[in-house]
Amino acid sequence: MADLSSNFLGIKSPNPFWLASAPPTDKKINVLRALEAGWGGIVWKTLGSQVKNVSSRYSAVNFHGGKVMGFNNIELISDRPLQINLDEIKEVLRLFPDRAMIVSLMADNSRDSWHELIKKVEDTGAHGLELNFGCPHGMTERGMGAAVGQDPEIARMVVEWVMECATVPVITKLTPNVHSVVPTGKAVVEAGTNALSLINTIQSVTGINLDTLVPNPNVAGKSVFGGYCGPAVKPIALKFLTTLGQNELTKNVPVSGIGGVSTWKDAVEFMLLGATNVQVCTAVMTHGFRIIEDLCEGLSNWMDEKGFANATDFIGKSLPVMTNWEELDINYHIVANINQDKCIHCGLCYIACEDTAHQAINLSYGTPYNTYSIKEPECVGCNLCSLVCPVDNCITMIEQRKGDEYLNWKEFQKRGLPLNDH
Amino acid sequence: MAISDNRLSEEGYKSNFKDIHPPFENYTAAAVEANRCIFCYDAPCMKSCPTSIDVPKFIKQISTENIKGSAHTIFSSNIMGGGCSKVCPVEKLCEGACVYNLLEEEPIQIARLQRYSTEKAIKEKWPLFTRKPSTGKKVAVVGAGPAGLSCAHVLAREGVDVTIFEKEQRGGGLMTYGIAAYKVTPEFCQEEVDYILSLGGIEIEYGRTLGEDVHLHELEEEFDATFLGIGVGLTRTLGIPGEELQGVADAINFIYEIRTKPFNKIPVGNKVAVIGMGMTAIDAATQAKRLGAEEVTLIYRRTQEEMPCTEKELNIAKLDGCKIIWLASPKEIIGLGGKVSGVVCDIMALNPASAGQRKLPEPTGETIQLDVDMIIKATGQLPFEKLVNQNEFFNNNGRLIVDDQNETSIASIFAGGDCVNGGKEVVDAVQAGKDAAAGILNYLNIKPLPTEPLIINPLKL
Numbered sequence: 027m028a029d030l031s032s033n034f035l036g037i038k039s040p041n042p043f044w045l046a047s048a049p050p051t052d053k054k055i056n057v058l059r060a061l062e063a064g065w066g067g068i069v070w071k072t073l074g075s076q077v078k079n080v081s082s083r084y085s086a087v088n089f090h091g092g093k094v095m096g097f098n099n100i101e102l103i104s105d106r107p108l109q110i111n112l113d114e115i116k117e118v119l120r121l122f123p124d125r126a127m128i129v130s131l132m133a134d135n136s137r138d139s140w141h142e143l144i145k146k147v148e149d150t151g152a153h154g155l156e157l158n159f160g161c162p163h164g165m166t167e168r169g170m171g172a173a174v175g176q177d178p179e180i181a182r183m184v185v186e187w188v189m190e191c192a193t194v195p196v197i198t199k200l201t202p203n204v205h206s207v208v209p210t211g212k213a214v215v216e217a218g219t220n221a222l223s224l225i226n227t228i229q230s231v232t233g234i235n236l237d238t239l240v241p242n243p244n245v246a247g248k249s250v251f252g253g254y255c256g257p258a259v260k261p262i263a264l265k266f267l268t269t270l271g272q273n274e275l276t277k278n279v280p281v282s283g284i285g286g287v288s289t290w291k292d293a294v295e296f297m298l299l300g301a302t303n304v305q306v307c308t309a310v311m312t313h314g315f316r317i318i319e320d321l322c323e324g325l326s327n328w329m330d331e332k333g334f335a336n337a338t339d340f341i342g343k344s345l346p347v348m349t350n351w352e353e354l355d356i357n358y359h360i361v362a363n364i365n366q367d368k369c370i371h372c373g374l375c376y377i378a379c380e381d382t383a384h385q386a387i388n389l390s391y392g393t394p395y396n397t398y399s400i401k402e403p404e405c406v407g408c409n410l411c412s413l414v415c416p417v418d419n420c421i422t423m424i425e426q427r428k429g430d431e432y433l434n435w436k437e438f439q440k441r442g443l444p445l446n447d448h
Numbered sequence: 449m450a451i452s453d454n455r456l457s458e459e460g461y462k463s464n465f466k467d468i469h470p471p472f473e474n475y476t477a478a479a480v481e482a483n484r485c486i487f488c489y490d491a492p493c494m495k496s497c498p499t500s501i502d503v504p505k506f507i508k509q510i511s512t513e514n515i516k517g518s519a520h521t522i523f524s525s526n527i528m529g530g531g532c533s534k535v536c537p538v539e540k541l542c543e544g545a546c547v548y549n550l551l552e553e554e555p556i557q558i559a560r561l562q563r564y565s566t567e568k569a570i571k572e573k574w575p576l577f578t579r580k581p582s583t584g585k586k587v588a589v590v591g592a593g594p595a596g597l598s599c600a601h602v603l604a605r606e607g608v609d610v611t612i613f614e615k616e617q618r619g620g621g622l623m624t625y626g627i628a629a630y631k632v633t634p635e636f637c638q639e640e641v642d643y644i645l646s647l648g649g650i651e652i653e654y655g656r657t658l659g660e661d662v663h664l665h666e667l668e669e670e671f672d673a674t675f676l677g678i679g680v681g682l683t684r685t686l687g688i689p690g691e692e693l694q695g696v697a698d699a700i701n702f703i704y705e706i707r708t709k710p711f712n713k714i715p716v717g718n719k720v721a722v723i724g725m726g727m728t729a730i731d732a733a734t735q736a737k738r739l740g741a742e743e744v745t746l747i748y749r750r751t752q753e754e755m756p757c758t759e760k761e762l763n764i765a766k767l768d769g770c771k772i773i774w775l776a777s778p779k780e781i782i783g784l785g786g787k788v789s790g791v792v793c794d795i796m797a798l799n800p801a802s803a804g805q806r807k808l809p810e811p812t813g814e815t816i817q818l819d820v821d822m823i824i825k826a827t828g829q830l831p832f833e834k835l836v837n838q839n840e841f842f843n844n845n846g847r848l849i850v851d852d853q854n855e856t857s858i859a860s861i862f863a864g865g866d867c868v869n870g871g872k873e874v875v876d877a878v879q880a881g882k883d884a885a886a887g888i889l890n891y892l893n894i895k896p897l898p899t900e901p902l903i904i905n906p907l908k909l
Contacts, residue, residue, distance in 0.1 A: 091482075371492060372489070394493075
């Protein structure tokens with residue numbers, strides 16, 4: 027049996043699944059339910075500046091009959107009195123001493139405010155702090171949240187304030203609403219943050235009600251940009267995560283991966299690209315805390331099958347193969363192959379290739395079932411047909427190298443090799 | 449034993465004749481199913497529909513909540529797409545070809561989805577088609593069944609003024625008068641006909657029977673062209689002793705009665721034998737049972753392998769508790785006091801077929817006798833041979849012969865549907881009506897535009 031226990035900056039949890047700072051970690055009743063269900067740790071919903079939330083807070087993007095492919099919120103940080111939160115945190119720590127308790131913070135923009143908040147929070151016995159430099163709505167208009175994370179120098183300054191005072195590990199949470207997370211990441215690492223986490227939500231408009239013509243969520247006839255999250259943002263999160271692992275400075279601190287983690291597979295992917303653990307929110311908001319069971323079991327079974335005893339055996343394992351385009355091997359060539367025994371004659375591969383790719387699939391008309399086959403000389407190995415095929419392993423990509431040796435673009439150009447002739 | 453009506457309570461009839469294929473209750477239910485569809489290219493379902501409805505397109509339109517577009521897609525190919533969604537043997541047409549069958553998964557519920565869009569269109573009277581200005585050309589259509597209505601609709605859209613002559617008091621043909629009541633109600637059939645006529649340019653004269661109240665030469669004089677969609681007539685006779693006895697019924701008449709009278713006014717026997725195993729035989733047997741017959745037995749001279757009805761239809765009969773005797777052929781109907789009391793059947797055996805032919809059933813010499821008080825004949829309908837011969841049409845045993853323009857041997861007289869093919873599905877008749885309309889438009893030198901795009905003025909709806 028694989029060991030799922032996780033150690034993040036010395037903060038231990040029985041598994042690498044923490045609940046992200048968000049509505050599910052807003053108060054004791056939810057958090058206790060989560061910990062009873064088996065969650066490894068909690069990042070308590072952001073405390074700090076005084077706010078009041080509005081009614082009508084969430085909206086979603088559905089896709090092809092599936093609900094909440096993407097999720098959006100305009101909720102701000104905790105709008106409950108600070109002392110109630112602190113008391114509840116203390117109580118949870120007492121009831122579940124074996125779980126990680128991180129508290130997310132967003133103080134008003136002054137050294138004193140940060141110091142005061144940190145002291146109060148540390149008094150609860152919390153194991154770590156997460157700095158919310160990512161919230162993309164509401165707080166930014168007051169110069170907080172993403173407004174901090176988007177400017178490396180402001181972020182550096184705030185982290186310096188924090189590090190003057192903090193005695194527990196500090197995680198800085200980065201916003202994805204930037205061209206690159208690396209400049210801010212470097213600045214906060216230089217300022218002393220012990221770890222990074224990403225991504226926070228992405229500014230978005232999820233959709234518009236076509237009857238009222240008001241975008242969602244509708245607050246008394248008005249709407250604002252919200253923060254987008256859920257399964258739809260995972261690829262963006264993985265990209266940003268990778269860039270931290272590729273930078274000489276940021277790669278030296280642990281990263282807590284956030285952004286659309288819904289299944290154990292998602293979690294493994296974050297960890298393979300360098301995350302020490304993951305944080306989850308949207309998936310529990312749509313299905314409840316009970317998903318922790320499959321997250322743990324799925325991860326454990328996969329680790330057993332792959333022979334990984336601990337998460338540290340595979341964290342970052344996919345990073346080295348993420349390279350630059352010009353390092354890719356041009357001699358590598360694959361062509362599609364249709365398994366005729368598995369084909370259900372839906373024609374999706376054909377129309378995708380014929381209309382939008384390389385006219386590399388042959389159609390032989392039949393009644394009622396057509397037969398489709400690959401024109402290998404035309405196939406550029408783009409994968410499109412295999413991606414749209416509804417049958418598992420019906421279309422596979424077969425390697426047919428153009429040459430034995432590794433050949434990259436620079437070498438290709440140097441040798442003056444011919445480009446495509448059609 | 450006796451034949452009698454009023455066998456069940458009002459509730460009993462209601463429950464026995466309720467819709468066998470319940471519709472999707474709401475959009476969510478339809479959308480779940482619509483989203484299962486993978487939107488095949490050159491889809492097998494579409495190719496298996498005699499009217500070539502673009503099934504993936506109309507289903508995709510349901511999933512995008514473009515229900516008007518969905519209904520338009522269906523009606524563009526099949527103006528009786530509403531009725532067809534209830535009566536088509538989809539298990540051997542679109543749904544039978546669905547690629548999910550190849551994954552051993554349940555096929556998409558195409559008929560139910562089609563019903564969802566078309567019922568909405570009919571109920572809300574969406575004007576999805578517009579008629580072009582009148583060309584001044586006049587066409588007579590004989591028979592307001594699926595072939596005639598489909599032909600009339602295409603012609604009217606192209607600006608032809610159509611007059612339909614219908615012998616019954618209502619339109620819809622077999623859809624209205626010849627199909628089990630638990631599949632489609634007379635009320636729906638009326639709404640469907642009204643919806644088709646709402647296009648304009650189509651008049652129906654009811655109670656006009658060809659050869660009696662209206663004659664071909666009159667039509668030839670008065671109209672620029674004529675379409676015959678006269679269908680087929682009564683069931684062929686068995687040609688055995690006792691056929692004249694009281695209690696021997698024709699399935700077509702039996703179903704006609706059910707379609708035109710209250711259920712409690714339809715007499716049915718205690719023990720009923722239905723001869724045949726086509727769709728009509730199933731409709732007759734199941735409805736006899738649902739009207740309160742104690743025992744219904746289907747008798748067929750071949751085996752299940754050769755039966756004309758689909759397995760799904762057979763299962764309806766089985767679930768209704770109908771018994772089935774394979775390899776038996778009625779030899780004599782026995783009577784008592786002028787009334788049916790039993791039927792003697794030859795036990796048959798199938799001779800090996802010669803290449804390309806059906807196996808021939810032959811008597812083994814053994815017989816069985818069934819005690820029954822009612823016999824319903826459902827052994828295939830006969831064409832109106834006398835009418836066809838009187839007018840000197842080229843024909844094949846009474847079935848009209850048409851050319852590639854669907855024109856009969858008499859110039860300007862076109863034909864299609866059961867009167868040409870001998871008796872197929874409603875959906876085949878609809879296509880035949882479309883094909884004949886194309887021939888007529890060509891004959892009248894009217895160039896139809898390609899299917900009109902759906903342009904809806906939201907202010908008008």
